[in-house]
Amino acid sequence: MNLVDRIKGAGRALIGHNGGPPMERRRDAAYFRGAAASSFLGGMARPALREQSDDIRAAWQLATSHAIDRIQNSGFISGVVDASVASVVGNGLNLAARPERELLGWSEKKAEEWSTKVETRFKVWSSSARECDAGARMTFAQQQIAAYKSYLYFGEILARLPMFRRDQHGGLTKVLLLPPSRLSETATDAFNRTKHGVRMDQYGAALSYIIRMVDQHGYAVDREFQARDADGRQGVVHVFDPMVLGVRGITPLAPVLKVCAQVEQLADATLSATLLQTMFAATIRNNTPGLQAFSGLMTEDEQGQGQDKTMNIDQFVDVRGDWYESAKLNLHQHGRVAHLFPNDELEFHEAKHPSENYDNFAGWLLREIARCAGVTYEEASGDYRGATYSSVRIGTATMWPIVLQRRQNIAGVFCQSIYEAWLGEEIGEGRIEFDNGLDGFLKNKGAACSAWWNGPAAPQADDLKTARADETLLKVGATTLEAVSAKYGRDWRDDMKQRKREKDLALSLGLPDPHKPVEERAAEFKRSEQGADDDKTDNPSFTPDN
Numbered sequence: 001m002n003l004v005d006r007i008k009g010a011g012r013a014l015i016g017h018n019g020g021p022p023m024e025r026r027r028d029a030a031y032f033r034g035a036a037a038s039s040f041l042g043g044m045a046r047p048a049l050r051e052q053s054d055d056i057r058a059a060w061q062l063a064t065s066h067a068i069d070r071i072q073n074s075g076f077i078s079g080v081v082d083a084s085v086a087s088v089v090g091n092g093l094n095l096a097a098r099p100e101r102e103l104l105g106w107s108e109k110k111a112e113e114w115s116t117k118v119e120t121r122f123k124v125w126s127s128s129a130r131e132c133d134a135g136a137r138m139t140f141a142q143q144q145i146a147a148y149k150s151y152l153y154f155g156e157i158l159a160r161l162p163m164f165r166r167d168q169h170g171g172l173t174k175v176l177l178l179p180p181s182r183l184s185e186t187a188t189d190a191f192n193r194t195k196h197g198v199r200m201d202q203y204g205a206a207l208s209y210i211i212r213m214v215d216q217h218g219y220a221v222d223r224e225f226q227a228r229d230a231d232g233r234q235g236v237v238h239v240f241d242p243m244v245l246g247v248r249g250i251t252p253l254a255p256v257l258k259v260c261a262q263v264e265q266l267a268d269a270t271l272s273a274t275l276l277q278t279m280f281a282a283t284i285r286n287n288t289p290g291l292q293a294f295s296g297l298m299t300e301d302e303q304g305q306g307q308d309k310t311m312n313i314d315q316f317v318d319v320r321g322d323w324y325e326s327a328k329l330n331l332h333q334h335g336r337v338a339h340l341f342p343n344d345e346l347e348f349h350e351a352k353h354p355s356e357n358y359d360n361f362a363g364w365l366l367r368e369i370a371r372c373a374g375v376t377y378e379e380a381s382g383d384y385r386g387a388t389y390s391s392v393r394i395g396t397a398t399m400w401p402i403v404l405q406r407r408q409n410i411a412g413v414f415c416q417s418i419y420e421a422w423l424g425e426e427i428g429e430g431r432i433e434f435d436n437g438l439d440g441f442l443k444n445k446g447a448a449c450s451a452w453w454n455g456p457a458a459p460q461a462d463d464l465k466t467a468r469a470d471e472t473l474l475k476v477g478a479t480t481l482e483a484v485s486a487k488y489g490r491d492w493r494d495d496m497k498q499r500k501r502e503k504d505l506a507l508s509l510g511l512p513d514p515h516k517p518v519e520e521r522a523a524e525f526k527r528s529e530q531g532a533d534d535d536k537t538d539n540p541s542f543t544p545d546n
Helices: 003-015 035-042 051-072 075-090 108-126 139-156 254-277 291-297 309-327 353-371 377-383 389-430 437-443 465-473 482-489 492-508 518-538
Strands: 095-097 156-160 174-178 199-201 205-214 220-226 236-240 281-286 343-351 451-454
Touching: 003 437, 051 075, 051 139, 075 139, 075 353, 075 377, 075 389, 095 108, 108 139, 108 389, 108 451, 139 156, 139 236, 156 205, 156 353, 156 389, 205 343, 220 281, 220 377, 236 254, 254 353, 281 492, 377 482, 389 437, 482 518
Parallel strands: none
Antiparallel strands: 095 451, 156 174, 156 236, 199 205, 205 220, 281 343
């Protein structure tokens, strides 16, 4: 066999008898490969793979009802909700208008003056319940709190923005908060584009909402409201957690509803065990060996009355009963000496329960609930045992991005939608000037409505250390006054204006500038004192008596 034949033979051996690829075992490139993983996952439930919107539709009503029940009947869950509201919304988010002046062609001075006027007018409108609330019950800050609670309860915020004038010189824009349960679950159409009470276009954008309302006769009827009018003004505000092809939201407490039930069961079981430990049982045990010893307590006549064991036992019980009837053993009398029957022993039995692990186990359950709600365990429970400055700081730093995310994507979106509708009305009514009026605003709506919504500052374990850290970052240029003020829930422009007013007032009263660094004020004071001493030395007529 020559070299060519050998090469051809080796090639046939590699290819195989049918001319295909080499005959070797192929390994599947898949997750959960291996006997151990297959055995472990094989014993688990196999959940169906569905779109998230379908899962929400199937579980929305049950999850919402359970979440509301837990919040209303659990002090801890109610406290978690209050802590989350305080962190995200606080006393209400404050508007900081930031129009994109470069896109609008405005000077910095014009943008500053326009923003100041807008913020002032919005503050006046939002502070009046008759102006901002369709029901004339809540200010805008209170509406924000109620809206965010609706998000925690239902997983979404639903509001209408009707336009009507309550007072002769008042505005038109009003906010009507509605429970998301009002969205119709039965409305359908021929193209299957109406889901959960939301009618959508082919891309999933909301066109209208079918909401159950109460008519003038008190009957519940489904009414359809347009999502936006021809000018793009929102008529319905619907806010929920962002998701792919999302139609409705679900309460963020849904993953821990089972844990909430476990906490209640653990608390009830521990309470029952604790109550049982306050009770005791007492028994009397006789140490007389065997039934033969019973005869020693009987007379010869009594022994001759019967030969069976049952008779002997009955007689023994009668004798012991007569004994204790005369001895009057009473466990309720304090300090009494009990005379027991011969060979009897009084034993006390106490209920036992391994409750020493309750604190640790309950703590982990409560931590899971607090984590899902976006607050720290210490903040939700008020339990700071074992907490240190470092642990509190790292806990706050870990949770704070969740607070900012919900502030921006939930509460901020709600506020921004209402602000845009209000600003369009103000410009259309001529109360706020804009280039080319309402038409100019509609053409540049995005640039004109750009704004920040400032909320409560992040909680600090040590304010002095935090202030020093901010001061250091400002000195090295790693942050700005705007960023520092925003971290404390304030607008840096308002702070600068207030500082100028305070400085001018202090100087007019002959007082030092209160905003100068302490070192500079101490140096000025030292120089003034040194100057006074020099004047006294240069004056020969000066005496201490003068």
